[in-house]
Amino acid sequence: MGASREQAGSPGGARLTTAGARFRFVRGTNAALFTLFVAGIIVLANVVLARFALRADFSPDRRFQLSPQTREVLEGLKEPVRIYTFAFEGSDEAERLDDLLREYRLASSKVRTSMVDPEKEPTLAQQYDVRVSGTVVVEMGKNHRKIEFFNLFSPTPDGGTEFRGEQAITRALLELGGYGGQVVYFLEGHGEGSPYDDYSELRSYLEGEGFTVKTLNLALENRTPEDARVIVMGGPRNDLVAREREMLEAYVKAGGRLALWLDPLPGRQLPEMDKLLASLGVELVPGVVVDPGRAAFGDAFSPVPELRWHESTRPLVQANVGVVLPGAQAVRARQSADDASQPRVSPLLVTTDRAWAESRPQGRQWEPDDQDAKGPLDLAVAIEREGPATPATAPAGTEMEAGGETAEQQAVSQPVAVVVGNSTFARNASFAFQGNRDIAANLVTWLAGQSEMVTIRPATAPVPRVLLTSRQAAGIFYGTALGMPLLLMVTGFVVWWRRRGL
Amino acid sequence: MAVYYIFKRELRSYLVSPLAYAAGVVFLAISGYFFSVILLATRVADLRPYFLNLGVILLFVTPLLTMRLLPEERQNHTDELLMTLPATPAQVVVGKYLAAVGLYAGMLLLTALYPALLFWLSNPAPGPVLTSYLGALLLGGTFLAIGVFTSSLTDSQMVAGLLCFGFILLLWVINWLSFAAPGTAADVARQLAVFERFDDFTKGLIDSGHVLFYLSAIVLMLFLSVRSLERRTWM
Numbered sequence: 220m221g222a223s224r225e226q227a228g229s230p231g232g233a234r235l236t237t238a239g240a241r242f243r244f245v246r247g248t249n250a251a252l253f254t255l256f257v258a259g260i261i262v263l264a265n266v267v268l269a270r271f272a273l274r275a276d277f278s279p280d281r282r283f284q285l286s287p288q289t290r291e292v293l294e295g296l297k298e299p300v301r302i303y304t305f306a307f308e309g310s311d312e313a314e315r316l317d318d319l320l321r322e323y324r325l326a327s328s329k330v331r332t333s334m335v336d337p338e339k340e341p342t343l344a345q346q347y348d349v350r351v352s353g354t355v356v357v358e359m360g361k362n363h364r365k366i367e368f369f370n371l372f373s374p375t376p377d378g379g380t381e382f383r384g385e386q387a388i389t390r391a392l393l394e395l396g397g398y399g400g401q402v403v404y405f406l407e408g409h410g411e412g413s414p415y416d417d418y419s420e421l422r423s424y425l426e427g428e429g430f431t432v433k434t435l436n437l438a439l440e441n442r443t444p445e446d447a448r449v450i451v452m453g454g455p456r457n458d459l460v461a462r463e464r465e466m467l468e469a470y471v472k473a474g475g476r477l478a479l480w481l482d483p484l485p486g487r488q489l490p491e492m493d494k495l496l497a498s499l500g501v502e503l504v505p506g507v508v509v510d511p512g513r514a515a516f517g518d519a520f521s522p523v524p525e526l527r528w529h530e531s532t533r534p535l536v537q538a539n540v541g542v543v544l545p546g547a548q549a550v551r552a553r554q555s556a557d558d559a560s561q562p563r564v565s566p567l568l569v570t571t572d573r574a575w576a577e578s579r580p581q582g583r584q585w586e587p588d589d590q591d592a593k594g595p596l597d598l599a600v601a602i603e604r605e606g607p608a609t610p611a612t613a614p615a616g617t618e619m620e621a622g623g624e625t626a627e628q629q630a631v632s633q634p635v636a637v638v639v640g641n642s643t644f645a646r647n648a649s650f651a652f653q654g655n656r657d658i659a660a661n662l663v664t665w666l667a668g669q670s671e672m673v674t675i676r677p678a679t680a681p682v683p684r685v686l687l688t689s690r691q692a693a694g695i696f697y698g699t700a701l702g703m704p705l706l707l708m709v710t711g712f713v714v715w716w717r718r719r720g721l
Numbered sequence: 722m723a724v725y726y727i728f729k730r731e732l733r734s735y736l737v738s739p740l741a742y743a744a745g746v747v748f749l750a751i752s753g754y755f756f757s758v759i760l761l762a763t764r765v766a767d768l769r770p771y772f773l774n775l776g777v778i779l780l781f782v783t784p785l786l787t788m789r790l791l792p793e794e795r796q797n798h799t800d801e802l803l804m805t806l807p808a809t810p811a812q813v814v815v816g817k818y819l820a821a822v823g824l825y826a827g828m829l830l831l832t833a834l835y836p837a838l839l840f841w842l843s844n845p846a847p848g849p850v851l852t853s854y855l856g857a858l859l860l861g862g863t864f865l866a867i868g869v870f871t872s873s874l875t876d877s878q879m880v881a882g883l884l885c886f887g888f889i890l891l892l893w894v895i896n897w898l899s900f901a902a903p904g905t906a907a908d909v910a911r912q913l914a915v916f917e918r919f920d921d922f923t924k925g926l927i928d929s930g931h932v933l934f935y936l937s938a939i940v941l942m943l944f945l946s947v948r949s950l951e952r953r954t955w956m
Contacts (some may be wrong), residue, residue: 248954254948261937265912277848320922575729602784683766683843692761695838699753703831704746711742718737 222485227387240418279383280680282315285322286450289389292396293327300392302332303585305357306348308339312372319384333710357391364391369656370427375610379682390429395646399449400426401667404435410456410464412646418453420650421659423688428664436689437463441607443470449666451478458489468498476634476666480642499559499636500600504549504592508640509585512571512594515652519585521545524568530635531601531665532567540566540654548640549576549596562635590720599639599658601665603632637662723808728815728823731790744785751778756835757836766843768836772853772923776916779864780889786824787868788882790817791950792875810950814869814943820867829857837901849925859935864889864914868940873949892916909930 220516276283279305304305313334337344337352347356353368366387394616405414413434414422422432437443443450443466450470459467471477477499482491485507491598496502499632510522536682552564563719572595575587578700587593605690610652643649645659673720735741752771755778770936817829826945864885871884896917898910911917915938916933 250952254945255945258941261941265930265934267939268933272928272930272933274929276925277846277852277927279846279848282728283926312809321819331763500880680846681844683839683845684761685764685766685839685843687761687764687842693840696757697759699757699835699838701753703753703834704750707742707749707831710744711739714737714742715739 222291225465238369238675242558245592256694258625263420280326280677282318283322284380285326286389289385290326290644291322292389292392293323293719295397296327296329296392298359298396299331300395301358302330302388303335303343303354303358304332304333305337305344305347305352306676308336310352310401314386315370315382316353316355319382319388319488324437337551342700355388355391357395359392359395362395364395364426365423366391366427366609367423369424375679378467382678385678387412387427388431394429394431397571397690400429402430402431402433402446403449403451403663403667404433404444404447405552406435406452406455406684407436407719409459412453412642416649417646419697420647421645422567424656428660429669435486437466440509442466443475447475448668449476449478449663451480451663452575453478453645454482455489456484456665457494457548459491459495461491464491464495467495471499471635474633478639478651478662478666479636480639480645481548482546483640484508496638498565499638500553501550501602501638501641502553504551504576506548506576506591508547508549508570508574508596508598509587510574510594510665511571511575512573515541515543516672518545522547522570522574522598526654527566527568527569529565529601531634534661535654538657540657542642542644542654542658543652544598544639544641545647545649546641546643548616549592549598550640551597552600552637562602562604563632565603566599567601567662570594570596570598576595577599598641599637599662599664601634601637603635604635605632634666634668636675637666679684723812724819725814727808727813728819728925731817731820731918735820738789742778744782745824745828745831747785748778748782749831751781752832752835756832760839766839766845766854768839768845768850771835772857773920775857776860776893776919779861780886780893783864783889784863784882784885786821787865787872787885789872790821790869791872791946792878792881808822811943811947814873814946814950816870818866818943818946821869822862824860825861825865829854829861834932846925846943849923851877852925853923855927856919856931859922860915860919861933863935863938864940866946868938870942870946870949873946874909908941929943 257702274530276284302323304313304316306316306321317334320330323330324332335343337349344350347354347365349356349365351368353371355371357364357366370387371382373383375381390400405411405422407413412418414434425432430615431446433444435444436448438460447470450467467477469559479496481503481508493502508522509519510524511519513523513525515521515523521543523543526542527534528536549570553560572594574596575583576585576596578590578591579588596688639662644652644655650656650659722891752775756768756771763770768942772928828844831891836845839845840852847921868885869883871888872878872881874884875881892915895910896914899907901907912934915935918928919935921928921931
């Protein structure tokens with residue numbers, strides 16, 4: 220600009236100005252092109268090299284690393300997979316799942332992921348029947364698997380959270396890919412609770428854990444299905460018929476596993492059921508259990524039994540949670556002359572010694588009498604026997620099991636049955652109460668076998684808690700928020716003061 | 722050598738400038754407040770919440786550190802002196818930038834007291850602490866490069882500071898576009914989201930893509946600053 224002002228007065232000024240402008244235009248254009256060129260190269264380098272990004276994971280819970288098993292499953296994917304994460308924007312579960320699913324996306328080009336805020340896209344949430352933030356839906360072709368929040372996150376005793384996302388999502392991929400989960404059948408035909416109604420939450424949970432849940436009517440099928448890993452009988456109101464009982468006995472003999480959740484039915488006899496229980500080495504104690512020692516909200520008919528250490532109760536004992544059984548009866552091992560051949564019966568849930576089994580309730584007065592069995596009473600037992608490690612009813616997809624354990628034939632303790640003197644604890648109405656969900660799910664998973672289809676360690680990181688005295692707390696606040704800045708301010712002032720004289 | 726000379730000269734001028742101390746005091750006061758309040762409220766030895774707030778602090782502190790870098794030379798008429806030195810505009814820009822980064826690194830170093838306290842009081846995971854500091858250095862380095870660029874655009878320190886503030890604020894909110902706009906705009910916005918990339922560092926992840934992004938942004942900003950400075954010599 221300065222040049223044009225200087226040259227304006229001279230005779231040839233106009234020509235010079237034009238030449239100067241042209242010079243600036245050419246130079247300016249060149250400079251702009253060069254700038255664009257360099258900027259373009261930088262952007263291009265980012266776009267290209269981002270595809271070959273290397274990642275180093277220093278997180279305490281190794282949240283950016285997929286297990287070799289997951290990588291193997293992802294490499295073997297034949298069809299594209301869409302994974303929806305339904306979670307509120309900015310929530311902890313959204314962040315955790317987003318981090319994990321990014322790893323899936325990076326590991327396989329067949330995986331597409333979408334983060335869906337159920338509040339913003341209620342139609343999509345409704346389509347998959349999603350009701351809780353932190354739900355994942357894995358979709359392959361026309362099939363999909365829903366993984367509930369409780370299948371993904373579980374609290375740890377130290378107040379942290381165990382994240383089982385990789386385990387659950389990889390398992391869903393395996394199932395959708397045709398490796399199939401273990402099948403749990405819910406028996407029908409005797410007034411039992413339905414897995415699509417009374418036990419729908421348990422069913423949803425089990426499906427999230429990789430099981431396939433079906434119903435079974437023995438009278439119609441006339442056999443126990445070959446793929447039946449576990450048969451659940453949840454709260455029958457009527458007795459079995461002899462033929463059904465025989466089929467179940469044969470099923471157990473062949474290595475099948477039974478979960479019998481039996482409510483007290485005062486004044487009624489179920490002789491075939493008693494025979495089935497006898498074949499398992501247990502019997503029911505007549506009467507409704509009253510436990511004034513440990514009960515939910517002071518209701519002695521809703522005992523909160525103590526958990527006994529067993530493989531099936533281990534996580535609950537560790538987490539120290541309670542289980543409530545509203546309206547329960549007791550179970551006990553049968554006395555037998557030949558104890559050696561009997562299966563081993565282990566108590567899982569035990570009342571206090573103040574409890575009794577009220578067999579003859581009279582009016583509103585509930586007092587133990589001589590006829591009543593006295594506590595401590597077992598409300599749930601696990602039945603095991605020695606047997607070969609390979610179950611007779613091997614589930615589909617056993618080849619995916621880790622460690623090649625299926626080849627071993629050594630005698631180990633095998634689950635046979637679980638008998639609980641109550642069916643309400645696993646029904647929807649009580650399912651969310653404290654440890655009810657966990658005990659119901661653990662009993663079924665224990666019965667299904669120890670070897671899991673997916674053996675990925677859940678991600679946990681201990682929470683580094685800080686214990687502070689009020690003095691320490693004050694020291695930290697004043698020291699960092701006031702002390703340090705003040706010290707710097709004083710330093711600045713001293714520097715200014717010393718330079719003032721210069 | 723010229724870069725080193727300019728770096729030393731600039732750093733010395735920082736250390737005697739009240740503005741640098743003011744920036745340092747603001748940085749430490751807000752940092753200390755965030756750190757202690759979060760620690761006392763959660764009672765968990767985790768620096769991540771502090772680092773997630775670092776972006777806000779840098780939004781205010783970066784303009785203070787860079788607004789005077791190039792305009793001051795012109796206001797004091799030392800820019801001609803600079804240009805007569807056997808130093809290219811690139812060396813001037815890099816030297817001044819490194820001085821700003823040096824000062825910022827010094828400020829970050831003072832915050833090392835926070836993890837030291839946490840290690841004394843509890844048992845935090847060291848990995849994310851170290852990666853967070855690396856991320857903080859890259860994020861701050863990028864903001865400072867933006868500040869150098871905006872200071873190369875104008876003769877006014879105030880305007881340079883405001884431009885820098887606006888630029889960083891834009892980078893902060895650009896990610897919102899990824900939720901609002903569909904398709905390519907959302908993808909571009911996601912790529913430019915400097916804070917989202919920093920988030921991975923606070924979790925303990927070093928992604929070479931993120932490192933490359935920050936370094937590229939720094940190089941691009943410094944390159945544009947050099948072009949802007951050169952433009953002044955022939956305009």
